[in-house]
Amino acid sequence: MTTMETYWEVQTFLAYEARLLDEERYTEWLGLFTEDAHYWVPGVENRGRSDPNGPYAPSRMAYFDDTLEDLRRRVVRFTAPTAWAEDPATRHLHVVSNIEVERAETPGELLVRSVIVNYRGQGDIDAATLYGRREDILRRVSGELRIARRSSSCGTRFSLPRTSTPSSRNRHDMTAPGTGRLDGQVALVTGGGSGIGRAIVDRYVAEGARVGVLERDSGRAAALARDHGDRVTVEIGDVRAPEAHAASVTRTLDVHGRLDAYVANAGVYDYSTRFEELGENRVVEGFAELFETNVLGYMLGASAALPALRDSGGCLIFTISSSGLYAGGGGALYVASKHAVVGLVRQLAHELAPDVRVNGVAPGATLTALGGLAALGAADRRLDAELDGIDRHIPLGFVSDPADHAGLYVLLADPRDSRFMTGAILPSDGGLEVRGAARRPKGAR
Template structure:
């Protein structure tokens, strides 16, 4: 198995869940420190690999490592991503827009295409699975800024198109988290630092009234990796948004008491 964006957040939690289920994982990230601590926690089940997912060579190296270390590749999890800090289009200076677009789309969209292309032969041979991390913003506005929302909508299209192109040999699906306590890297071209995904008061606007942990998403990723349980599922993006998409106008949920 290969999982990108493994150094922190949902990716790190999912690696731990996969290892608990008996998987062996090539954990990919640019954060060498995060990878080292993850490998220490998970032992020999995790092979850390610090590469840039935006490069063809980095993705080839990840596949080569999986095949060499594990004898093959059956699951590819495309999880690496960055945010635009919910920056509206009109708040981005025109001269900065092209560079910001290219940087964000390179990580959020291109990297996934590169990963699947590099892994295609190995996944076809194993009749494996691809799982991509989408977002609430894959379906709705205001889950980020213009660039982030566009990239996550694009990723939904990638999931559907690749599910078609790789059928019947490889299943391609995604998970679309809504809220998770993570710190995402911003766009360097805009001078953005890492930012918290959860703001004060977030729980109160969710129908389920609780911010889920990063660990709570692990079961969905193991479900889609397991052909016994989800061998009939492809081209699907599972929404896991704590009910954000069904919020009411007056209050988050029918039985939620508001002041």
């Protein structure tokens, strides 16, 4: 048992922590933890009452499995200029209730159980409520209570956005199933760890789907698992390898039981290298590297996914580019590859009808980390670092975020909204088709 004085001290401590979180005073919040703190939020699985594994365990997936240093890195990322999803700021309200305090097994420590509710929203853009049970181990450091261990088992109630504007574009949170347009469906996305691919994965999960991902970067794969838990299954591999596609499809089917939409998305860019600058050797090497990724990778993935898509009456969705519709958005290698993908969409739509729908999305001018060709010495370049000033050439007047395109992939994956569409290419490029006219000032009629 503990005294009322101790109980009141714990309650005051937790209320103070909640206020720091409400006010986004995260650096001060980090000061409430011990140096050896462990912060654990496991993924909760729906299992039968008789299942001995239980809904969660330390050996399985977790949303957070962090040391204090991990939490510090999260705070640094949150305050970075690239945290565009938090501008405008999210409004928070943290509530802690049903507080129980008892002495822990280790002398001098307290075991604290509570129920937590966190409402977060951005006005009429989106809103979500997180709720769960929490267990803390509190320890005194220099006479002050500090959090040494924290574990929370949480659920989420999610509301989809009601509006979307260029300044607050399509922000989605992780969500439990049963709330979106893709509830009950399963998708597989290549290159789903960053850029447009990551935005597709995030949006699909927000719309209720389960998602398999083929991603070559292990760090990005780990981030997907951390952020989405058992809603997302990741296979690490290269889209140029047939065995990687076979493994990703097999794993998606083994874990999620079906496949309704296959999104071929992984790609590389030639950074507008002009044809005359290539030379014979670089043409051969660059062509092999770029076409094996941007074209062959799509064909290999479609081939691996096709039997499952026939079973489900599903769809293929290919990420193309505005460079598949117009010249000038890349060099000869890249533009040729994207025009090839347009032809691939149309031919597969012809061959696979009526069993499988085949469509494409053609994004343009997007802030992504799209990489370059090793054959051209550009493997470390990032597209988002080289788009400064391009908004002047876009009729809508801004460079897009990856999330600006994600809704089109939802449309094409949702058979209720696109069941009569195949062989279609949906542009999402800020109006490049009409860029011949000077852009009018904002608000002009």
